[in-house]
Amino acid sequence: MGESVECNKCLHFTVHPSYPYIVICVDLGQVVAQPREACRNYVSKTWDRLIKQLSESGFLYCVECSRPIFNEEELRKHKTEFIPFEFFTDEVAYEEAPSGD
Amino acid sequence: MARKPSDYQSDIWNDWCPGCGDFGIVAAMYRAFSELDLPPEKTVIVSGIGCSGKTPHFVKVNGVHTLHGRAIPFATGIKLANPELTVIVNGGDGDLLGIGVGHFVALGRRNIDLTIILHNNTVYGLTKGQASPTLRRGLRPKALPKPNIQDAVNPVSLALASGFTFVARGYSMMTEHLKELIKEAIQHKGAALIDVLQPCVTYDNIHTVEYYKKRVYKLEDTGWNPKVEKIEEKEEKIVKAWMKSQEYDDKIPIGVFYQDPHTPSFEERIKERIPSYLETPPARQKIEREGKTIIDSEAFRKIFSYYIVETE
Amino acid sequence: MFNRLSIIIGGPQGAGLETSAQILTYSLAYLRYGVISDREYFSNIKGRHSYVHFNISSEQIPTSLTYPVQLIAALDHETVFTHFDSLEEGGVITYDVFTEEKTLDTTPSMEEDLKIRLRKIFKELGIDGSIKSLVRYISEDKKIHSVPLNYSEIINEAAKKLVLPASQAARYVSSIIIGAVSGLTNVKKKAIEYSLARRFYDRPELAQQNKVIVETVYDKVVREHGPILELAPSKLNHREMMIVSGNDIVAMAKTVGGVRFQSYYPITPAADESFTIESYEKLEVDGLEIGSILVLQTEDEIAAITSAIGAALTGARASTSTSGPGFSLMVEGLGWAGMNEAPVVITYYQRGGPSTGLPTRGSQSDLLFTLYASHGEFPRIVLASGDHLEAFYDAIEAFNLAERYQTPVIHLLDKFLANSIVTLPVPDLSNINIDRGLIIHNGGADYKRFNLSTTISPRAFIGSNCIMWYTGDEHNELGHIDEDPENREKMYRKRMEKIKIADEEIPEEKRLTYYGPEDADVLLVGWGFVKGVALDALKTLAVKGIRTAYLHIRMFSPFPSKSVEKLLERFDKSKVITVEHNYLAQAGKAILINTGVRITKEVVKYTGRPIYLNELVDGVLKILKGEDRVVLTYGP
CATH class of the missing domain: 3.40.50.970 (Thiamin diphosphate (ThDP)-binding fold, Pyr/PP domains)
Incomplete structure (x- = not known):
């Protein structure tokens, strides 16, 4: 690893969907206070990877806009925003969510 | 110019949980609709209640968001009154196999040309994660106070037993594959079920993306031929499909389990009795002439002569 | 000669009764008589007691049923046990002599409650409870004319002349009843022949077989008893009648x-x-x-x-x-x-x-x-x-x-x-309009199913040239879910105000009808099937010198509040009576809710049997004597 890379470019890096200031590494399964230098499990979140993911799962989700992304055109619009690869499971969500229907 | 997948996206903000498998289902629908170039005004999505119930609002075709469990009979009325419409039902496992299971079975008996997309996530999401009819006994997703003591119903097995003539399973995170299933189901002339495995990111900590990633495999990769080529094969094929549907532990097959193009659809059965049915179905008949009934006194006497006595 | 006859024909359900009733009704209609008949039956496919109660008139189309009856025609003995008490003095009963030894003990299909009541009556009358004893009692004490027939002999005689297929057996008993009733009332053979031909249009041999049995019985009854209940020729002049x-x-x-x-x-x-x-x-x-x-x-x-x-x-x-x-x-x-x-x-x-x-x-x-x-x-x-x-x-x-x-x-x-x-009479269709309401065939890209610019939004059909959404959730103009309080208020009001529009547009006189003299003293208020019996009651009460009117309510939502309120004001409160087939006098409650006027007198019936003219008249008389509530129970 030549120059230093921050871990927010890693596909394990995600944020809480409701509180984007809570930063999480899904690989470690813990809150990482803020982006730090990439560890050895770093996997680069490249444009190609996002495209591939979009094509396979059919959607991505822009956490900053709280909107699903269904195609490349939309992805391009959200290019500079935070699009996680994976969502961690928030264990308390079910205790917090109201009954809705 | 053919319609793009994005042409089917509505402007309504989608309030499903981030990461929900429902996004994969609706994404597959956009793509399938586009590839089939379905005219939005001739396409109807009918849904029940719960997270899946909101599907029609996110798709720019006609949408009918109905009652819990009743999407199939609403869709039945829409389709039979106007059979030129493409009618798709989106329902949850609780909706279609719990409160509405009678309608599910009845649809199989009728073989109406409807496509049923079953959002199968094993829990009741919008009421806080109770066990759905597809949750297996002994399991305890995190919201359940105690492990589930009811057995699960297998949607594929039940559809086969009920008479569905197209039975498939998809996985919400394999959108391309699911899209193909949706296209085939829509093109199939008869009752079609797609059981879609769908992780609930909020309430189901068992059936996660990881869980399915390890288990799901494609039937077509094993050389599976779901199609009843000749009507004589029907029994053999349905038994094989049913046996296959029981495989649900370490490995979970997805793809088309069974397809029977021979059993007449309900629409064809009606046409046998009313030959003009498909040309002039209930929705497209004229019932008045300048504000008057098309049955006038003379016609009335002729039609209902059985009830009229000419007196002495 | 009779201008009006009430008849009961009864027998085991599913064994010929329906055919008898149908043939008789066709024949009466053919001869231009007015007929109404009520079917009473158990929740059962075959075997329990069922009966048809006719009201026949040569002067009008009758609208109600009444007791006592002038004729009972029994397919079986249970009919005799169940209905003997409903006969008018001087009336006629026809039954099968074969059943004369039958008693309640050999009538398993009868409900125990009725048996208990009958045993008590038989004991009081001092009879042994056989059909024979019962017929003897009503013949002597109530001057009932009995017309015993030997059903099996009649069928055996017919079988000698004709090939009678066993599959149609119940119809032959039904033909005996037709023969007996038509002979006693002098319904012409020609009319019966017409009706049989009509009923069995696709099986002329059946029409022929049944005709032979009908005529055998007809002739026998006329020969031995005469047309005791001869109907007067009809004064009605319809050229056609629907049944x-x-x-x-x-x-x-x-x-x-x-x-x-x-x-x-x-x-x-x-x-x-x-x-x-x-x-x-x-x-x-x-x-x-x-x-x-x-x-x-x-x-x-x-x-x-x-x-x-x-x-x-x-x-x-x-x-x-x-x-x-x-x-x-x-x-x-x-x-x-x-x-x-x-x-x-x-x-x-x-x-x-x-x-x-x-x-x-x-x-x-x-x-x-x-x-x-x-x-x-x-x-x-x-x-x-x-x-x-x-x-x-x-x-x-x-x-x-x-x-x-x-x-x-x-x-x-x-x-x-x-x-x-x-x-x-065949209904007049010339005044019927088809109103499809506000329909838009060309909704286009901007169509809003729940457009708020009008209370009733133009309705496009699914499948026309536009798309639309529907949802059981509260929704916006497009039909998408919307929980906003302002939207909620507008949509809620839009829906609710439609009934106000309906109330303004539908004339109240179409929602109710007032029958009877303008200056009536007594007002009956009712709805549904009460109408027929109430209208007949007005006439009977008028004969007794009680000027009575009937307010018939035909639409309960939107309720014709103004007219009802105005009408009720005209009457002395003690002379306004709701007549209903329920316990609570529910229309009375609906009137109270809509007008604030409380009706305090009620005649109700909830036995499941219709209100009969005789009991309604009695009920009204009791109310006029000061009772607040009369519960009717007549009819087996």
């Missing part, structure tokens, strides 16, 4: 009114309507198809109403037909239709409740349920028909109102009407 049940007439009306989708789940007493519509699924005139109707038997009533709503969204006139237990299941669907402004018609034949109640008996106990069924508030239109002709016009109007006001319409009927068969 219809309530189910039949509603089925015809829906067909005329343009129903194109009818769903149903089998239930008594509604299912026959759907059967009739289905048998006319292809509407053909001179071999040309002028339309078709899809009748769908669903898996339950929930599917019945929801599929009908689905069909309605595509523009087809759609309805379902049911009774109380079925409507209970439909209630959630009803609310969806209200929320989504879907025009669906529910034809609701009330029967005795709660729960399974009296499934084959009549009732008017679901009025309040109908008015308020389903959670939340939404407008609905509730029509209630008083007789077959009203039912015909209302069944058509129900569709017009549903589409005009984009709201569910409930057409309330009852088992009495459903199953009573009447002679009826």
